[in-house]
Amino acid sequence: MAEDEAQVSPPDSLLQLIDNLARFHREHEEYYAQAPLRQAGDLQARSRALKALADRWSLIGVGEQASEIAFAGTEDLNAPGLVAESGILFMEGEGEPAELQRLKREIGLLAHDLEQTGVWLAEAMEQAWEMAGGLAAYPALADLLGERHRIIADDWQSAGLQTLIARLLRRALDLLARVDFAPAALRADLRGERTAPTYLYSASELLDRAADLMLESATLVHDNERRWRVFRARVRELRSA
Template sequence: MPDEAQTPPGSLLQLIDNLATFHREHEKYYAQAPLRQAAELQARSRALKALADRWSDVEAGERTSAVAFAGADDLNAPGLVAESGILFMEGEGEPAELGRLRREVGVLAEETEQGGAWLTRAMEEAWEIAGSLAAHPALADLLGERHRIIANDWQSAGLQALVARLLRRGLDLLARVDFSPEALRADLRGERQAPAYLYSASELFDRAADLMAESATLVHENERRWRVFRARVRLLRSA
């Protein structure tokens, strides 16, 4: 049976048991959600690359139909319409699906930034609580595990802040492109700047997706540490 003189008081054990239980469950979600978001972001990036590939080589055409909803043969990338829904039409401006892509990336940037800021604040407090546990020898051998959990989460928070920056800069680059068929054809006849902006934006999105996956890996790495730490806390509470 643990020495009571070395064991944290019951109120503190109850607190850290609560944290170990519910934060572990919270992290189960954040070990998976960024992977799904990263896959969706990569799909958006592929769409931008497909358009950039098309516009790097194709010769600018002319409007081929007086019907506003006719597809623009020269501007649509092969296979992309079915995959992403992005369809350039003769009498329209920016495709609605491309506008939605940009809005969704903007929402993702906002949510990621907010999540990273919240996690940073939470780890500040967790760091102080973990430091106070050093006064209790019954937990001394697990303090490395607890601080590693905090370090991983803190690093994840920093990655989330960087992801938000990358996404917003990618959106800034896309904002420099006029996606109306008329403007795109003028660009294709001139300096072809649109493909360059799309390639760069997609590269920023790709890096953001990589960092989102890295963030999920850091959080997932905490699973065993939480389990071991909580088991010790519950043992001490039962004693």
């Protein structure tokens, strides 16, 4: 290869590295273009459950304990249709339903995972940005630098969204922690100030916003798919040449 041609095209060792990154990071992003869609659907289902309870508790006339028999369903606190959909069942003589405890636990785990992923991805994009700047030295890749930087920008924005989503989920849990879900405590609240429904409505709105942002994150990552194909095709072309 002539000296001028060597300056135009990156060395094969660099092209091999770029090809590897383009291949595996494209596959990695295919997962993250789909996973948030499932997670958003799950969050929306949890939000609907909270809204159903809040709707019920905003209007219902609260009664006394309906039965002395342990594990009997509470006629006043259970929302119509919600038991079959979500499994959330308030029972006489019991405390907070196990299904509500699991709902909050799963939201907490999701927040933890998203926070970790967001931090990792932001750090990775910091390094990718520096590496992409170095590619400007090779004119053979000049027309693809926009594509590469757009991929990084989309992923960086997705990282920020994931960190924000984690914050929304944690704040929703803070609001839910304000509610004592034991039937006796709920009835006492609903006979008085009825703060439980308002906390549930606000927590559900935060879950809704988190779900919306998950969809935005998935859209950003999905937008990179064609860009990765174009970028990798050029790299493989240069390697074969």
